[in-house]
Amino acid sequence: MNNSIVILQFSPRNKGNCGTISAFLRDYYGPEKAAEFQIASGVFGPCGHCDYECLKPGVQCPSLTDKEREILDAVCRAELVYFIVPNYCGWPCANYFAFNERTVGYFNGDRQRMRQYMDVKKRFIVISNSEGFEAAMRQQAEQPEILYLKSRAYGKQSIAGDLLDSQEARNDLLRFIAGAHPEESEIVPAENNGLS
Numbered sequence: 756m757n758n759s760i761v762i763l764q765f766s767p768r769n770k771g772n773c774g775t776i777s778a779f780l781r782d783y784y785g786p787e788k789a790a791e792f793q794i795a796s797g798v799f800g801p802c803g804h805c806d807y808e809c810l811k812p813g814v815q816c817p818s819l820t821d822k823e824r825e826i827l828d829a830v831c832r833a834e835l836v837y838f839i840v841p842n843y844c845g846w847p848c849a850n851y852f853a854f855n856e857r858t859v860g861y862f863n864g865d866r867q868r869m870r871q872y873m874d875v876k877k878r879f880i881v882i883s884n885s886e887g888f889e890a891a892m893r894q895q896a897e898q899p900e901i902l903y904l905k906s907r908a909y910g911k912q913s914i915a916g917d918l919l920d921s922q923e924a925r926n927d928l929l930r931f932i933a934g935a936h937p938e939e940s941e942i943v944p945a946e947n948n949g950l951s
Contacts, residue, residue: 816860
């Protein structure tokens with residue numbers, strides 16, 4: 756898979772706001788350009804039940820799965836990665852933190868791979884009525900670019916999953932997407948994606 760755009764969706768709800776935003780991005784860029792991954796329970800488990808092999812030179816993480824490696828390899832090859840993260844209890848959801856933990860086993864002390872990963876352009880779409888996620892997002896990008904989509908600001912309830920029913924929310928999302936491509940004067944969504 757050589758997609759230049761990778762979409763990481765951290766909510767377990769396919770029909771929630773994160774799921775619909777992920778689908779919006781996939782449709783916007785088109786399936787030939789964008790790869791979409793749901794980072795939910797069972798995809799990236801939290802670290803533990805090991806002897807810190809990821810911190811020992813030449814020792815492989817015993818828990819890194821093929822699926823985890825596939826996703827992290829896709830991020831390293833991408834030109835741009837979108838993280839779509841819900842707010843649970845004032846912080847990014849547990850799936851985000853499990854993903855972050857598992858990257859240590861993936862890098863396994865390989866500084867070149869870590870630099871390649873950190874050099875990939877990353878943007879964050881946070882579904883939250885509050886802000887303050889920057890410190891958590893700096894684990895993935897030194898200067899995180901974050902769009903906070905606040906359901907309350909669009910007259911929506913976050914659990915309803917209807918945030919993109921708001922044209923204003925869609926416009927804010929489209930402006931954020933366009934900001935990822937300043938070299939292009941006009942971004943045109945993939946044809947036949949129902950966005951017009």
